[in-house]
Amino acid sequence: MAKVLCVLYDDPVDGYPTSYARDDIPVLDHYPGGQTLPSPQAIDFRPGELLGSVSGELGLRTFLEGRGDTFVVTSDKDGENSVFERELPTADIVISQPFWPAYLTAERIAKAPLLKLAITAGIGSDHVDLRAATEQGLTVAEVTYSNSISVSEHVVMTILTLVRNYVPSYQTVVRGGWNIADCVERSYDLECMVVGTVGAGRIGTAVLRRLKPFDVELHYTDRHRLPESVERELGLTYHPDAESLVPVCDVVTINAPLHPETEHMFNDGLIAKMKRGAYLVNTARGKICDRDAVARALESGRLAGYAGDVWFPQPAPKDHPWRTMPHHGMTPHVSGTSLSAQARYAAGVREILECWFDGRPIREEYLIVDGGKLAGAGAHSYSAGDTTGGSEEAERFKEK
Numbered sequence: 001m002a003k004v005l006c007v008l009y010d011d012p013v014d015g016y017p018t019s020y021a022r023d024d025i026p027v028l029d030h031y032p033g034g035q036t037l038p039s040p041q042a043i044d045f046r047p048g049e050l051l052g053s054v055s056g057e058l059g060l061r062t063f064l065e066g067r068g069d070t071f072v073v074t075s076d077k078d079g080e081n082s083v084f085e086r087e088l089p090t091a092d093i094v095i096s097q098p099f100w101p102a103y104l105t106a107e108r109i110a111k112a113p114l115l116k117l118a119i120t121a122g123i124g125s126d127h128v129d130l131r132a133a134t135e136q137g138l139t140v141a142e143v144t145y146s147n148s149i150s151v152s153e154h155v156v157m158t159i160l161t162l163v164r165n166y167v168p169s170y171q172t173v174v175r176g177g178w179n180i181a182d183c184v185e186r187s188y189d190l191e192c193m194v195v196g197t198v199g200a201g202r203i204g205t206a207v208l209r210r211l212k213p214f215d216v217e218l219h220y221t222d223r224h225r226l227p228e229s230v231e232r233e234l235g236l237t238y239h240p241d242a243e244s245l246v247p248v249c250d251v252v253t254i255n256a257p258l259h260p261e262t263e264h265m266f267n268d269g270l271i272a273k274m275k276r277g278a279y280l281v282n283t284a285r286g287k288i289c290d291r292d293a294v295a296r297a298l299e300s301g302r303l304a305g306y307a308g309d310v311w312f313p314q315p316a317p318k319d320h321p322w323r324t325m326p327h328h329g330m331t332p333h334v335s336g337t338s339l340s341a342q343a344r345y346a347a348g349v350r351e352i353l354e355c356w357f358d359g360r361p362i363r364e365e366y367l368i369v370d371g372g373k374l375a376g377a378g379a380h381s382y383s384a385g386d387t388t389g390g391s392e393e394a395e396r397f398k399e400k
Helices: 062-066 085-090 106-110 130-136 148-165 166-174 180-184 201-215 228-234 243-248 269-271 290-298 338-358 378-380 391-398
Strands: 002-006 070-074 093-098 116-121 139-142 193-199 218-221 236-238 251-253 277-283 303-307 328-330 367-370
Touching: 002 085, 002 243, 062 338, 070 085, 106 130, 116 338, 130 367, 148 166, 148 201, 148 251, 148 277, 148 303, 148 328, 166 180, 193 201, 193 243, 193 378, 201 218, 201 228, 218 243, 228 236, 243 269, 269 290, 303 367, 367 378
Parallel strands: 002 070, 002 093, 093 116, 116 139, 193 218, 193 251, 218 236, 251 277, 277 303, 303 328
Antiparallel strands: 139 367
């Protein structure tokens, strides 16, 4: 029997929901492009429930305990005295999320001699030291495509929020005001702006498709160029790298995975090449941007706005400068964990576990590391290496 250690975010402040705003969620039968949705043998939850918090348990307890497995669920993940640190040495499987990541550093992997499988409930496995995972022969898997459209919707919302100066206008209403001039002095139309994405995989391409009806000029860069038919359909202009893309864009959205080549890509030098007054939207990974360079660019006016929902580390310490810098629209990491997305990534986690326990192959598109090397989606999107350095700072979130 296995010990499964699962790290999820805390329940709502007022307690786990007893009812929901909607009675159900739309049912999908496939993803864009034809990939099928997760197909576990069964699920023990109702789609639309809150599954990503500790009481939701990804709907896995009945399944795992029915097999005789030990299932430990916690939100206490950071620091030497955390539940995660105490339970890890005897864990066979670790499940974590990008939204509240249990950073599997090389040091932690070394403390876990029984660990064989690390599952990301969602997409993006950069919270695992992929170099150490490869060296130790771990399998790393994620639920590819489960929340890609969720994130792409959030990107479009965030671009409009920045360009139309939505957050200050909302705050005016909350404060009881009607200061129209204050609201619109930084508000523009998105129409006819040049929008570029760094990264045009599933999320980036979905963002481009959703932006096309806004009558914007679309540009992109990616390590894998899109088919000519897609470029023609969406009217895309390709750039070989971010350095050639950002100078022409009014809005830049980051939709690339975090790996050594993208870590701190948006530093002082690259931001200096952007148009003065451009907007930067990052729902990919916080560490793709240099934290202090972004804050400086907003203070100086080089950037007109920065928004997204990804930070480094996560949760961000309370004194993280992105909490207080001007003209930002940051949220906690929520774009990929809508109730709709949770139904898919919870089902995908169960599918992966069923395959693992039954000795069946895990879907190729779910694999990040397998057999001592990058595999599947990992071989397509990642570079071998470690981007977990500095994650211990997440413990500072607990400070008063």
